[in-house]
Amino acid sequence: MSEIFRAKIKENRPLTNHHYLLTLHPLINIALPNPGQFFMLSVDESLDPLLKRPFSVHRTVEGGFQILYRVVGKATKILSAKSPGDEIEALGPLGNGFPLNISNSENVILTAGGMGIAPMLALADKIAGLKPLLFYGARTAGELLCLDDFRDSGIEPIISTDDGTCGRKGSVIDSLESYISSAGSNNFGLYACGPKPMLSSLSKFCAKHEITAYMALEESMACGIGTCLGCVVKTNEGYKRVCKEGPVFSSREIIW
Numbered sequence: 001m002s003e004i005f006r007a008k009i010k011e012n013r014p015l016t017n018h019h020y021l022l023t024l025h026p027l028i029n030i031a032l033p034n035p036g037q038f039f040m041l042s043v044d045e046s047l048d049p050l051l052k053r054p055f056s057v058h059r060t061v062e063g064g065f066q067i068l069y070r071v072v073g074k075a076t077k078i079l080s081a082k083s084p085g086d087e088i089e090a091l092g093p094l095g096n097g098f099p100l101n102i103s104n105s106e107n108v109i110l111t112a113g114g115m116g117i118a119p120m121l122a123l124a125d126k127i128a129g130l131k132p133l134l135f136y137g138a139r140t141a142g143e144l145l146c147l148d149d150f151r152d153s154g155i156e157p158i159i160s161t162d163d164g165t166c167g168r169k170g171s172v173i174d175s176l177e178s179y180i181s182s183a184g185s186n187n188f189g190l191y192a193c194g195p196k197p198m199l200s201s202l203s204k205f206c207a208k209h210e211i212t213a214y215m216a217l218e219e220s221m222a223c224g225i226g227t228c229l230g231c232v233v234k235t236n237e238g239y240k241r242v243c244k245e246g247p248v249f250s251s252r253e254i255i256w
């Protein structure tokens, strides 16, 4: 069950010039978030910015959970200036999260593009026994995050960058394509999060290879609880709310 609660900032650690790892300790007992679920965070007591902002749970830790975020505008800039001991208001956990048993096979692939890496560590923690592979794409080497956290969990990320500064030059889908053809099997379950164009291409890729895939979508959100209809996406069963029926959808469901 989701609730509104106050949380103390335990740590707000800069990872790069514009990426931060925020550790929050809720001041009440809250439901443990599942991988792929998210929280709406209120970054300021004032009315500016008025709306809470959605962030995926990056990892659950003792006493609370972590959020991995990129500074892109007003709310994230304010958040980045917060210090340990400060309190913020949050709402959650929200949304459906990733289904955890999507594949009959034991071959599970995590695919992340850019900030799409944020929910993947919680998922990797949860399904560690399946020994998932991680395909991780970013624009450039300096934008790759949390590599050591995955390595500590026994996952060696298979990296691609647009500019070739780390790993294979090209998209994460190029890397997946060559992996699937060398593996000689399409018996995989796939989880993904990343920018919309990447997810759209990945959906086509999964359809072509008959791979079962679940994808966490991002849409602008005003309420986060299903009432404003600001976050709807078109699916083959009509419009669905990313905050309520999602953010995780089957790749077969979304009309891109």
Ligand SMILES: Cc1cc2nc3c(=O)[nH]c(=O)nc-3n(C[C@H](O)[C@H](O)[C@H](O)COP(=O)(O)OP(=O)(O)OC[C@H]3O[C@@H](n4cnc5c(N)ncnc54)[C@H](O)[C@@H]3O)c2cc1C
Pocket: 038, 049, 053, 054, 055, 056, 057, 067, 068, 069, 070, 071, 072, 073, 074, 075, 076, 077, 115, 118, 119, 217, 218, 219, 220, 221, 247
């Ligand atoms: C379900 C869900 C989970 C999310 N999880 C995370 C997460 O774990 N970590 C994280 O960093 N972000 C996450 N986001 C995106 C995050 O909510 C936005 O980055 C945040 O709301 C921006 O608020 P702002 O006030 O700083 O920027 P705004 O003023 O709202 O936006 C500033 C500018 O940045 C653009 N922008 C907004 N979001 C993004 C983005 N994600 N990437 C690039 N440009 C963007 C806007 O179009 C605008 O031009 C998630 C979004 C959703 C819907």
Ligand code: FES
Pocket: 220, 221, 222, 223, 224, 225, 226, 227, 228, 229, 230, 231, 232, 241, 242, 243, 244
């Ligand atoms: S954000 Fe309001 S319905 Fe989804």
